[in-house]
Every structure is written in structure tokens, then in C-alpha cells.
Amino acid sequence: MTPTELRSDIPALERTTYLNTGASGPSPTRVVDAVESCLEYQEYDAPAGEGMYSAAFDAFDRTREAVADHLGATAEEIALTQSTTDGINRIAAALDWEPGDAVVRTDLEHSSGILPWKRLARHDVRVEVVETEGGRLDVDAMREAVEGAKLVCLSSLTWTHGTLLPVTDVVDVAHDAGALVLVDAVQCPGQMAVDVTDWGADFVAGAGHKWLLGPFGAGFLHVAEGAERHLEPAHVGYRSVEDPNAEEYAYEPGAHRLEVGTVSPAPYAGLREAIDVVEELGYDTIEGRIERLTDQLKEGIAAAGDARLLSPREYESGLVTFEVDDPEAFVERADEAGITIRALPYPEGAVRASVHVFNAERDVDELLALL
Numbered sequence: 001m002t003p004t005e006l007r008s009d010i011p012a013l014e015r016t017t018y019l020n021t022g023a024s025g026p027s028p029t030r031v032v033d034a035v036e037s038c039l040e041y042q043e044y045d046a047p048a049g050e051g052m053y054s055a056a057f058d059a060f061d062r063t064r065e066a067v068a069d070h071l072g073a074t075a076e077e078i079a080l081t082q083s084t085t086d087g088i089n090r091i092a093a094a095l096d097w098e099p100g101d102a103v104v105r106t107d108l109e110h111s112s113g114i115l116p117w118k119r120l121a122r123h124d125v126r127v128e129v130v131e132t133e134g135g136r137l138d139v140d141a142m143r144e145a146v147e148g149a150k151l152v153c154l155s156s157l158t159w160t161h162g163t164l165l166p167v168t169d170v171v172d173v174a175h176d177a178g179a180l181v182l183v184d185a186v187q188c189p190g191q192m193a194v195d196v197t198d199w200g201a202d203f204v205a206g207a208g209h210k211w212l213l214g215p216f217g218a219g220f221l222h223v224a225e226g227a228e229r230h231l232e233p234a235h236v237g238y239r240s241v242e243d244p245n246a247e248e249y250a251y252e253p254g255a256h257r258l259e260v261g262t263v264s265p266a267p268y269a270g271l272r273e274a275i276d277v278v279e280e281l282g283y284d285t286i287e288g289r290i291e292r293l294t295d296q297l298k299e300g301i302a303a304a305g306d307a308r309l310l311s312p313r314e315y316e317s318g319l320v321t322f323e324v325d326d327p328e329a330f331v332e333r334a335d336e337a338g339i340t341i342r343a344l345p346y347p348e349g350a351v352r353a354s355v356h357v358f359n360a361e362r363d364v365d366e367l368l369a370l371l
Contacts, residue, residue, distance in 0.1 A: 001280040003289055007358040010213075017339045017363045022159060022187060022319050022354035025213040031273045035215050038269035059265035059272075066272045067220045070279070071204075072195035074225075076254035080268060081219035084186040085112035087205030088153070090221060090258045091182050092116035093234035095151065099124035102149040104179070106130050106137055106165070108158045113184050117153070125150075135161025135311070139169045146177040156199070157187040160344060162311045162319025162352075171200045180230060186210055190274075191290060191318050191356065193283040202227040208267075211318075211356065214274035217267035223255035237261035286357040290318040293355045293364055300368035307371050310347055318355040327351045330370070339367055 007013055012026035038059060046055035064075040071078075081087040093116075103117045107129050117127045128145045130137065135158050146152055152174045156167050167183055174181045182203040188194045190211025196204050204222040208214030223231070233251070237260035238244035241251055251257035278286070294315055301309045301322050310321040324330045327343035330351055334341050344350040353367060 001277065003281070003285065003357045003360075006277065006281065007360070010358060013358065015338075017366050019353040019355060019359065019363060019367060020340045020342050021191075021211055021213075021356045022162075022352060023342055024209050024216070025190070025211060025356065027213050027215060027270070027274065028277060031214060031270050031277065034273035035266045035270035039264070039266040042265060056262075056265040059269055060259075063218075063268040063272045066275050070189065070194075070275050071220075071222060072197050073222050076256070077222055077225060079221040079223060079255040079258040080263075081205070081207075081221050081258075082217050082263070083112075083209075083219040084110075084184055084205045084207045087203075087207075087219050087221035088112050088182065088184065089116050090233070091203050091205070091231070092120065094231035094258065095180075096230075096232060097123050097125050097150070100126070102126040102128055103151050103153060104128045104130060104142070104145045104149045104174075105153045106132055106142075106155070108132055108135065108137070108160055108165075109153065109155060110159050110184065113153050113155065135163035137165050137170070139166055139173060142170055143173045143177075146174050146179050149174070149177065149179045151180045151182060153182045153184070155184045155187065156194075157185075157317055157319070159187055159319065160346060160350070160352075161321055162317040164316050167199045167201065175200075180227070187317070187319065190278055190286075192287055196222050196224075200224075202230070208271040208274055212271070212274045212278055213356075215267045215270040217264070218271035220271075221255060221258060223258070225254070228254055228257060231257065233258055233260075235260045281357060289357045289359075290355055291315040293359055293361065294318055294320055296361060297353060297355060297364045297367065300364065301371065304368070304371035310350055319352060320355060321347070321350050321352045323347070323349040324351055324371075325349070334367070334370055337366065337370060339363075339370070341367070 009028040046052045064078045068075045068078045130145050171181045181201040183201045185204050185206045207219035209216045239259040241249045308323040331343045341353045
């Protein structure tokens with residue numbers, strides 16, 4: 001598959017110049033077809049054949065394998081969730097919190113990496129926020145903050161600036177201090193290759209509906225081998241345990257203990273197909289095209305008098321954030337021109353464009369024309 005072929009298979013692109021994949025990505029028809037085919041098989045064929053539960057379990061198994069292969073993990077280390085937020089909350093709810101425990105996060109986190117820790121205040125859990133500048137994290141500042149902490153939560157790629165945070169360095173610092181690490185990785189898979197074993201984090205949460213171009217409702221959570229011993233899930237169901245009919249239940253030995261009960265297999269079939277699309281394109285093609293287009297966009301922003309680039313000039317990702325006088329008005333003008341982008345709550349005055357492999361030079365030119 002080529003970027004041009006992918007573009008022609010995404011119906012939404014017939015109606016908009018789409019530059020908002022960092023929020024959610026439009027799916028190609030083959031992904032939606034996979035969702036529909038799975039649902040039809042589940043409801044029409046499986047009842048008279050292998051059975052609906054067997055069909056669903058088979059779909060879950062195949063999706064765990066696909067996610068694991070894509071992230072450099074094993075299927076036993078992957079739990080299927082509904083979203084990144086869902087995955088983060090499952091970890092937050094499964095850890096054994098005590099009064100005085102501390103969570104450390106950066107000031108660059110999405111609400112999914114902020115709200116679960118605010119909620120823990122009712123248990124007298126402290127939240128330490130490490131301040132950053134220009135989307136950059138000082139590892140020495142993190143080293144100081146993690147002393148005595150229970151958990152560190154950070155993004156691998158910032159949604160505000162499109163900057164890569166030093167995850168491996170933070171993991172080393174946190175582990176040296178005896179803290180666990182949870183990574184919000186949702187902005188990475190689909191636009192750049194990820195090997196979770198390279199990071200060494202205890203937990204990595206993500207989802208398929210952004211850069212992977214999958215459907216809503218299919219997330220994933222990596223639990224490193226051995227890290228599950230820290231988890232006592234807040235919910236339990238027949239998918240969490242080895243034998244749901246045993247007198248004394250025992251959790252599944254790996255990440256599967258964080259799964260609970262009946263959910264539709266259809267979104268996970270879509271996620272599996274979306275991963276196939278990305279792998280057919282290949283990350284060399286994906287990253288090369290994103291880099292060329294973001295260079296074009298950043299050069300154009302630098303040449304415009306009414307905008308200021310907030311993302312780094314050198315390539316790090318397809319997220320390009322820039323400052324304008326009135327972000328909401330600018331996004332409205334873009335919408336009227338048939339361009340989909342978004343304003344950010346911070347940094348102040350920020351608008352963000354997301355450039356993916358299906359975009360083309362003319363998409364960037366259309367956005368730059370508004371500046």
C-alpha cells in the first residue's frame with residue numbers, strides 16, 4: 001500500500017482537509033469493513049456455529065497477538081481496553097494506595113494523565129507536578145521529584161508540543177528510586193515505531209483511534225512481565241481469572257487480569273486491520289512522509305507574520321503547534337475553508353495541526369494560505 005492508495009480509501013478525506021489525527025484519525029474503508037464483518041459473524045454466524053463467546057475470545061486473542069507484535073511485546077503482556085484513559089484508570093485503580101503515597105507527573109499530560117490522580121486525593125495521595133519548558137522535560141528535575149514516589153505517569157509524545165519525552169531516562173530514574181512508571185503512549189503507534197521493551201516501563205497505555213486509524217473503543221495496555229504483581233484489579237470478571245467457576249478465584253497471571261467481562265469484539269477486529277494497514281505502509285514510509293510535510297508546514301509558519309511556531313523546528317513528530325492571536329476564531333475560519341484542525345487549552349494561544357501519512361502537500365498549502 002502507498003500513501004496515495006491509503007488516502008483514496010479514507011472516505012472522510014473527500015469532505016475535509018483533515019489535519020487533526022492527534023485527536024482522532026479517520027478510518028479507511030477496509031478497517032470499517034473489518035468491524036462490520038466481525039459484528040455480522042458474531043451475530044449471524046457464530047450462534048449457529050462455534051458459539052458467540054468462542055468467536056469473541058478468538059477475536060480477542062488475535063488482536064492481543066497483533067498489538068503485541070506491533071509493540072515488541074508478548075500477548076500475555078497485553079490487556080484489551082476501551083481507550084488510553086480506560087487503561088490508565090485500570091492501573092490507577094489496581095495499585096495499593098496508602099495515605100502519603102505520591103504520584104509524579106509532568107505539566108504536559110493530557111487530562112487522562114491528570115484526572116485519575118486528582119481523584120486519589122480522597123485517599124490522601126499527593127500529586128507532584130514536574131514543570132517543563134517548551135515541551136522539554138528536565139530529567140534532573142524528575143530525579144528530584146521521584147524520591148519516595150509510588151508511581152510516575154508521563155507521555156511518550158506530548159500532545160501540546162509534539163515533543164518526545166526521554167521515557168527511557170525517566171524509567172531508569174524512577175526505578176532507581178523504587179517507583180513504578182506508567183506511560184501514555186497514544187500519540188506514538190501509527191506514526192512511529194514503538195518497542196515497549198526499549199522503554200522498560202512497567203505499564204504502557206494506548207489506543208487505536210488516533211494515528212493507527214482504527215475505530216473508537218479499542219485500546220490496549222501493556223503490563224511488563226512481573227509488573228502485574230503490583231496490581232489488585234478494582235473489578236473482577238470471567239476474563240480476569242483463570243477459572244471463573246473455582247471456589248477460590250485466581251487472577252490471570254499476566255495483563256489479562258485487567259480485562260473483565262463481555263465487550264464487543266468488533267472494535268478489536270478493526271484495530272487488528274488498522275495495524276495491518278500501518279504495517280503494509282511501513283514506518284520508513286510513514287515517518288519519511290510526515291517529516292517532509294511537517295518541514296513544509298513549519299517553514300510556512302516561520303514565514304508567516306501572524307503565527308509563531310511552538311513545536312520544535314527540527315522534526316520529532318507529526319504534531320505541529322503554533323500560536324495565533326485568536327485560536328478559536330482561526331479554527332472556525334479553517335473549518336469554513338474545509339480544513340479540520342484544533343485549538344489547544346494550553347499553551348496559551350495554541351492551535352495544533354496533525355500531519356499523517358495520508359496527507360499531501362496541497363493539504364499543508366491550504367492551511368498555510370489561512371496564515
